[in-house]
Amino acid sequence: MPGSRFHPGHRRMAQEIERKFLVDPDRLGPLDDGVEIVQGFIETRDLTVVRVRIAGGDAWLTLKGKNTGAVRTEFEYPIPASDARQILSELCNERVIVKTRYLRKFGGHTWEIDVFAGQNSGLVVAEVELASEDDKVEFPDWVGREVTTDPRYYNVNLLSHPFCDWGDC
Numbered sequence: 001m002p003g004s005r006f007h008p009g010h011r012r013m014a015q016e017i018e019r020k021f022l023v024d025p026d027r028l029g030p031l032d033d034g035v036e037i038v039q040g041f042i043e044t045r046d047l048t049v050v051r052v053r054i055a056g057g058d059a060w061l062t063l064k065g066k067n068t069g070a071v072r073t074e075f076e077y078p079i080p081a082s083d084a085r086q087i088l089s090e091l092c093n094e095r096v097i098v099k100t101r102y103l104r105k106f107g108g109h110t111w112e113i114d115v116f117a118g119q120n121s122g123l124v125v126a127e128v129e130l131a132s133e134d135d136k137v138e139f140p141d142w143v144g145r146e147v148t149t150d151p152r153y154y155n156v157n158l159l160s161h162p163f164c165d166w167g168d169c
Helices: 081-091 155-160
Strands: 012-023 035-042 049-055 058-064 071-078 096-106 109-116 124-129 143-146
Touching (some): 035 081, 035 155, 049 155
Antiparallel strands (some): 012 124, 012 143, 035 049, 096 109, 109 124
């Protein structure tokens, strides 16, 4: 997807290090050039996440391990969009998260700002990927409380416990 660390045509195997924050939409200002993302999850028995995602005309299958703070194992592979649509329909039972992702550069990092739709309307989060856990991050004024380790904000959990059910929207 645009701005991703992932390069189509290459298998990606890495450790993902990212921090997640709530966003103050009043300070954020206008957002341009967002990409709609539709993603679903295949049920697993443990804390492993199997995700299928369509962003624009591209699609990926991603496997993520258990979070340890801001770090987790991640494997990501490009797949045909037609396969992704079928997986979403048949294996995810059409239970999906819909959001629009915007990219903003600030302080030497690219921030991914996700504006959620549907049952998660009203939720706006920003993620910043880091080279290491010790990587210094400069925070824009629109970044609020850190929610990196709060499982309520994991996309997979937003399916079964959407933001609107929290009484916050």
